[in-house]
Structure formats: structure tokens, C-alpha cells
Amino acid sequence: DVLMTQTPVSLPVSLGGQVSISCRSSQSLVHSDGNTYLHWYLQKPGQSPQLLIYRVSNRFSGVPDRFSGSGSGTDFTLKISRVEPEDLGVYYCLQSTHFPPTFGGGTKLELK
Amino acid sequence: EVKLVESGGGLVQPGRSLKLSCAASGFSFNDYWMGWVRQAPGKGLEWIGEINQDSSTINYTPSLKDKFTISRDNAQNTLYLQMSKLGSEDTAIYYCASECGYWGQGVMVTVSS
Numbered sequence: 001d002v003l004m005t006q007t008p009v010s011l012p013v014s015l016g017g018q019v020s021i022s023c024r025s026s027q028s029l030v031h032s033d034g035n036t037y038l039h040w041y042l043q044k045p046g047q048s049p050q051l052l053i054y055r056v057s058n059r060f061s062g063v064p065d066r067f068s069g070s071g072s073g074t075d076f077t078l079k080i081s082r083v084e085p086e087d088l089g090v091y092y093c094l095q096s097t098h099f100p101p102t103f104g105g106g107t108k109l110e111l112k
Numbered sequence: 113e114v115k116l117v118e119s120g121g122g123l124v125q126p127g128r129s130l131k132l133s134c135a136a137s138g139f140s141f142n143d144y145w146m147g148w149v150r151q152a153p154g155k156g157l158e159w160i161g162e163i164n165q166d167s168s169t170i171n172y173t174p175s176l177k178d179k180f181t182i183s184r185d186n187a188q189n190t191l192y193l194q195m196s197k198l199g200s201e202d203t204a205i206y207y208c209a210s211e212c213g214y215w216g217q218g219v220m221v222t223v224s225s
Contacts (some may be wrong), residue, residue: 040156049149049157051213060213092157100173103157 002026002095003020008105012112013083021078023093023108028072028073030097040069040078044089052091055077084110114138116208116216123222126199134191134208134216142166142186145211148193150204155199159208160193198223 003026013019029036039055041049051060053069056076066087068079080087088111093104120132134146147162161172163182170182179202181194191208198221205218 017164047205048215048218050215094157099171100161101159103159106156 001100002029002066002098002102004093004104006091006093006104006107006108009105010108010110011103012110014083014112017083018079018081019083020080021093021109023071023076023078025074025097025103026036029076030073031055035097036072038069038071038076039094039096040067040090041094042087042089043092044086047089049092051069080109097107104112113209114212114214116210116214118206118208118216118219121206121219121221123224124198125225128198128222129194129196130198130220130221131207132193132195132206132219134193136189136191136208137212139212139214140207141189146182146184146191147190147209147211148180148182149207149215150202151207151208152201154206155204158204163191175188200224 005024007022011019029038036056042051042052043049052063052067057069068083070077088109090108091105092106115137117135124130145162145164148160150158159173160176161182163184183192193221200223204222205224207218208216
């Protein structure tokens with residue numbers, strides 16, 4: 001299985017600040033069809049995960065442009081600018097290029 | 113509005129079986145792959161498996177394939193997860209997820225005597 005490593009595990013932030021979360025895979029996530037199936041989810045406390053970014057850099061419906069994704073190959077980043085209270089929770093990356101899909105261990109975004 | 117509503121969870125004894133359902137609405141259910149993901153208490157996310165639009169292709173995470181069976185009824189807009197020989201390690205919240213990006217709110221399954 002593809003190992004997904006997220007860093008940091010915990011990320012203290014001030015409201016209005018900017019943060020980055022890293023996700024690294026144990027092998028390239030470029031699919032044979034040319035796409036890279038790396039996605040980002042946010043799980044708010046007591047809720048199910050919600051899709052933020054799909055295929056590296058595409059914002060899902062309703063996701064504010066404060067969220068942006070980038071990266072290629074094995075190295076990916078989620079950036080959140082002007083952090084708001086509703087952004088707090090655990091962020092997960094997911095790869096679905098290789099079966100089975102595998103998640104990163106999560107990054108908890110919390111207030112300083 | 114897209115809705116995915118899981119049901120069928122609860123307390124079950126070790127070694128028993130349980131079948132979860134996921135009722136979908138607000139989107140064209142039979143146009144999308146569907147899947148199941150679980151999350152043990154306080155832990156991360158684990159992909160269980162997925163099923164394509166006409167049920168001709170069903171894929172399972174290899175370590176779980178002998179325990180779970182995924183099916184769907186497009187006429188009823190419903191996804192299913194049949195779980196067998198349950199053990200304490202299967203205690204988790206089970207989520208259904210759609211290829212179009214939406215997840216259900218999850219249903220808790222507790223395996224205990």
C-alpha cells in the first residue's frame with residue numbers, strides 16, 4: 001500500500017494567519033491516465049470528513065479560495081490563508097491513484 | 113441538496129454479522145462509484161472498498177476483503193455494507209462516500225460482548 005505521511009501532526013494557528021500542511025507519498029501519485037489523484041479533506045469536530053481539494057489543486061464546490069493545493073509526484077501541500085474559526089479540525093490527504101486508496105495520518109489545526 | 117444517510121449500526125457481539133445501509137438523495141446515484149470508509153475511535157481513516165455504477169466492479173482493501181461485502185440497489189438509491197465475523201477491531205464509525213465528493217454523517221458500530 002502507498003504510505004501517506006502528513007506533517008506536522010499538530011499545527012497551532014492564530015485566527016487570520018496562514019498555514020501549510022505537507023503530505024508525502026511513498027511512490028509517485030501520477031496515474032497512467034496522466035492525472036494525479038491526491039485529495040484533501042477536513043474533518044471538523046464531531047463531523048464526517050468533507051472534501052476540500054481534489055486532484056491536487058481543484059477546490060470542491062463551496063470551498064473558499066482561502067484554501068489552495070499544490071504539488072506533484074510525491075510531494076503535496078495544502079495552504080490555508082486568513083484562517084477562520086470554522087477551519088479548525090483535522091486535515092487528511094488521500095491518494096486514490098493506487099489501490100487501495102490510503103489516507104495520511106492527519107494534521108490537527110488548532111488555535112494557539 | 114446531496115444527502116447520504118447511513119443506518120443499521122449499533123452494538124453487536126463478536127463473531128456476528130451486521131448490514132449497513134446508505135440512502136442517497138439529491139444526486140444521480142446510479143452515475144457514480146460509491147464506497148465505504150471507517151474510522152476507529154480516536155483514529156484515522158481507513159478505506160474499505162468501492163463499487164462501480166452497475167455493480168460489475170467491486171474492489172476491497174485486501175486486508176478487509178474476507179470480512180466485508182459491498183452492494184448497491186440503484187432502484188432504491190441505496191448502498192450496502194455486509195459485515196461478517198466481526199471483532200473488536202471492527203468497532204468504528206462507518207461512512208459511505210460518493211465519487212462526486214460527498215460523505216454521509218457516519219454510523220457507529222460497536223463490537224462487544
